[in-house]
Amino acid sequence: TNRIKCSHQILAIVRLLSVPWVWSLLAVWGLCMTCRGSWRFLYIFICLHANLYMVALHPDKPALIYEATGEVWSFKELAERCHAVAHWALAQGWSEGDVVALYLESRPSLVALWLGLAMVGVEAALINHNLCRSSLLHCIGVSGARAIVFGTELTEAEVHDSLEPSMVLFSSGDQGDEDKMSGLSAQSLDALLARCPTDPPQYKLRKSFNDKLFYIYTSGTTGMPKAAIVVHSRYYRIAAFGFHSFGLRNDDVIYNCLPLYHSAGNIMGVGQCLLFGLTVVVRRKFSASRFWDDCVKYNCTVIQYIGEICRYLLAQPVRPSEAQHLVRVALGNGLRPSVWTEFVQRFRIRRVGEFYGATECNCSLINIDGKVGACGFNSRILPSFYPIRLVRVQDESTELLRDAQGLCIPCLPGENPGVLVGHINERDPLRRFDGYVDQDSTSHKISHNVLRMGDSAYISGDVMVMDEYGYMYFRDRSGDTFRWRGENVSTTEVEGVLSSLLGQTDVAVYGVSVPGVEGKAGMAAIANTVGQFDQDTFLQAVKKALPSYAHPVFLRLMPHVDTTGTFKIRKIRLQKEGYNPQYSSEQIYFLNSRAGCYEALSSKLYSDIIDGKVCL
Structure with missing residues (x-):
């Protein structure tokens, strides 16, 4: 048995070393370690001049659609559009290290804006265009932005009166409602850029390979969004990681329906265009019904997904374009894992490039050989070779457990x-x-003596969890x-099972406290758009699919379940409201274990549960 396990490990390492990106990253790492005093050369060559190289190589090839x-x-x-942005930034008097907040829906001009700003050392804060009011103000505030560029389609965000008087506003897009625009004291960026030169600015950049490029915010599923720092080298590494790991080609066309304020859309997606010359189709907003068309x-030839997108596609009726596409990866x-095989078979996907990572993390993983359900592998x-570990934690508090020596x-x-x-x-x-703009948030993500x-x-x-061969599987x-x-x-896991039982509808599962009962009872919020729900049929299916301890004790039927802009389920509000x-x-609904059925939760029944009169 040990010999078999060892052979599997050797085979996995051979596969790993046969992937070009491993050698690319090793080469970059070696170059970086031997040229620590020459970061500027690496930065200028890789990060800014990559696009100029693409221009010289194929100037008329479509870059962004x-x-x-x-x-x-x-x-x-x-x-040329990036150069115009760089000239505009210099004309504003901004210098290296200044921050400009970009609050726009996904569009090619968003790419030109952050890249043009980077050419003169100005850092962009890429803000989720779904935010408004307090969340939007928070993101603008933590970035330290001196100016905001917003899309005219987002003028209803209701934060203008709360901004600092010194904040400069620029609008981009249709200026149709002139009264509203003038009331916001916003300058038309499109008009300003139209008057700017399109030749490269005569500016000597002082930033280096590991200096800040822009900020991407965390999704905010566990609190207010945090501004994660993306340095130039990280942008290059993430994009190169995607290109070399999964067999992408220079002639590929990527369908990118992910938000460009997120690293998956802006780095893993658009980065293929900027660094490797691929064509990227930018969609303003994901549409399950229009996806394959x-x-x-x-x-x-390449599609991007994140969060629940694959499940949304499976929930769509079969259409001819599913069999007509050229998508390879x-x-x-x-x-x-619950939809992986069905997704691949129904849509004839030859290769799934599943990976694990966060904008700011240093422990990314890749599934190099399509192992179903795995998010990556570590030898x-x-x-x-790759110093990451899984360490034990307390079940409820998630505090790191330590041994007698104080190590994890x-x-x-x-x-x-x-x-x-x-x-x-x-x-x-x-x-x-590199952490976050807020130092306290950075410190909170670091532990010592691990x-x-x-x-x-x-x-x-x-x-x-890791299996005996080193494959990693995301749990929660x-x-x-x-x-x-x-x-x-x-x-x-429970969300995946329940969603499959309900035709791939949105489901949020979370634990809720019950007085006098140890642990937390499971509760499921279900998006019920049809208005009909057969509790008995649902319970019978749940009993067949899940162990008894995983059965939801409470159900909540909702018109829709809240998700983030990157299709992650929001649970904070649901957990606070509980089952009252x-x-x-x-x-x-409450699962009456004695009667063996779900029953509507009335105020009287709720009081009986709280008083311990009902057996769970």
Whole structure:
């Protein structure tokens, strides 16, 4: 048995070393480590001049295509628009290190804006265009932005009166409502850029390879969004990681329906255009019904997914374009094991490029050989090759467990799930952790004395399990897993099962406290758009699919379940409201274990549960 396991490990390492990106990153790492005093050369060559190289190589090739208007930007036109932005930034008197907030829907001009600003050292804060009021003000405030560029379609965000008087506003897009625009005291950016030169600015950039490029905000599923720092080298590494890992080609056309304020859309997607010359089709907003039609229309060969997108596509009725597309690779993260095989078979996807990572993390993973359900692999024979670990945590508090020496306790293969951590080495460009604008948020993600005394590690907050061969499987966000009937319940797993039983509808699963009862009872919020719900049929299906401890004790039927802009389920509000019928006008059900059925939760029944008069 040990010999078989060892052979599997050797085979996995051979596969890993046969992937070109591994050698590319090793080469970059070696170059970085030997040229620590020459960061500027690396930065100028890789990050800024990559696009100029593409312009010289194929100036008329389509770089970005905007699905909403049919607009096509060649590499030459993209470069000219970036130059105009750089001239505009210099004319504003901004200097290296200044920040400009970009609050626009996905469009090619967003790419030209952040890249043009970067040419003169100005940093962009890429803000989620779905935010408004307090959340939007928070994101603008933490970035320290001196100016805001907003899309005219987003003028209803209701924050103008709360901004600092010194804040300069620029609008981009249709200026139709002149009264509203004048009331906001916003200048038309499009008019200003039309008057700017399109030749490269005569400016000597002082930034280096590991200086700030822009800021991307966390999704805010566990609190207010945090501004993660993206340095130039990280942008290059993430984009190169995607290109080389999954067999992308220079003649590929990528269908990018992901938000460009997110790293998956802006770096993993648009980065293929800027660094490797691929054509990227930008869609303003994801549409499940138009997805495959668009892929056929633009001859796309690569698609991107994230979060629940694959499940949304499976929930659509079968259409002819599913069999007419040229898509070869599906690239993304968050493909649930419960829909993986069905997604590949129904849509004839030859290769799934599943990976794990966060904008700021130093412990990314890739599934190099399409292992169903796995988000990545790490060698068990050469663990120091990539110093990441799964470490044990307290079930409820998610506090790191430590041994008698004060070090974290690694999880053994096949053991209970643990939290993924990545060893921090500030001198190694692949192992550093750049953190967030807010230093307290950065400190909160770092723990010390993790693998050995005196070290530091990035704490991902993601719970995973590793099998005996080194494949990693995502289980839950730290804090989402709860304990019931003496067993750990993974919300991600239960959500996947319930969603499949209900025709791929949105489901949010979370634990709720019941007075006098140990652990947390499972509760499921279900998007019920049809208005009909057969509790008995649902319960019978649940009993066949899930162990008894994972059965939802409470159900909440909702018109829709809140998700983030990157299609992650929001649970904070649901957890706070719990199962109290007074907090919601929506129907809540309770699983009566003695009667063996779900029954409507009335105020009287709720009181009996709180008083301990009802057996759970």
